[in-house]
Amino acid sequence: MQNLKIALIQTNIVWQNAVENRSRYSEKINNIQEQVDVFVLPEMFTTGFSMEPQHLAETMDGKTVEWMKNLASKKNAAICGSLIISEDGNYYNRFLFIEPSGEIQIYDKRHLFTLAGEEKVYTAGSKKLIVEFKGWKICPLVCYDLRFPVWARNVEDYDVLLYVANWPKIRIAAWDALLKARAIENMCYVLGVNRVGVDANSYEYSGHSVVYDCLGEKLTRSIPNHEGIEIIALQKAHISKFRNKLNFLNDKDTFEVNV
Structure with missing residues (x-):
């Protein structure tokens, strides 16, 4: 498949209310009439960025995972985003990529946000994930991971680097700059x-959901600081053209990441 159509769902999140959030996402997604390949939701999309997993965590057999599977099947599209998961006595900020078939792939956030004490209540992941979907290779990461380019380095020849986040307005300039940098250095599409x-902690969020191409060109309007959905078709030929022409990834450093 040469094109991959992705819907960026930029939304407000009802604080710690999974039932209401699922209802709102269902309405937004079901109102989209055109065929989409992947729907992308924000970080901790059922709760907001909460440090109370003991009250909010779900399991992989829980209602939100089941809701995602049902919606993916109904829309014949993948659904992805992160939520709070309890497993083996630990809490994870876990990104889920759920295909129409019901297949689930997971990535546990590697870099926990110490400024908010995330590392005190959540367990960090240790494995990078490359999702292979409809002929595309997608690398999902979560929020604070954006500040650590070594973890994101394109040693797997992926096509798309995908970040979901609760990134506050006060540091939105960093969000804009780092997403663009990740696209340029990894010669890939970057979605944020x-x-x-x-x-509930009085942190304001201003969106800036966006797509950059492999040259760092912005392809979206960059949804303003209110709820909105933007759908964009990524083109595999565009990546191939510039990777073959410029060959920057062929000169990358070789290294191993210790976790």
Whole structure:
């Protein structure tokens, strides 16, 4: 498949209310009439960025995972985003990529946000994930991972680097700059899906969900600081053209990451 159509769902998140959030996402996604390959939701899309997993965590057999599977099947598209998962006595900020078939691939956030004490209540992941879907290779990462380019380095020849986030307005300039940098240095499409609104801790979020191509050109309008959905078709030929012409990835450093 040469094109991959992705819907960026930029939304406000009702604080710690999974039922209401699922209902709102269902309405937004079901209202999209055109065929989409992947729907992308923000980080901790059922709760907001909460440090209370003991009250909010779900299991992989829980209602949100089942909801994602049902919606993926109904829309014949993948659904992805991160939520709070409890497993083996630990809590994870876990990214789920759920295909129409019901197949689930997971990535546990590697870099926990120490400024908010995330490392005190969540367990960090240790494995990078490359999702292979419809002929595309997608590398999903979560929010604070964006600040650590070594972890994101394109040693797997992936096509898309995908970030979901609760990135506050006060540091939105860093979000904009780092997403563009990741696209340029990894010669890939970079997608960033962020939330909007104000959470219970009085942090304001201004969105700036966006797609950059492999040259760092912005392909979206960059959804303003309110709820919105943007759908964009990624083109495999575009990546191939510039990778073959410029060959920058052939000169990358070789290294191993210790976790």
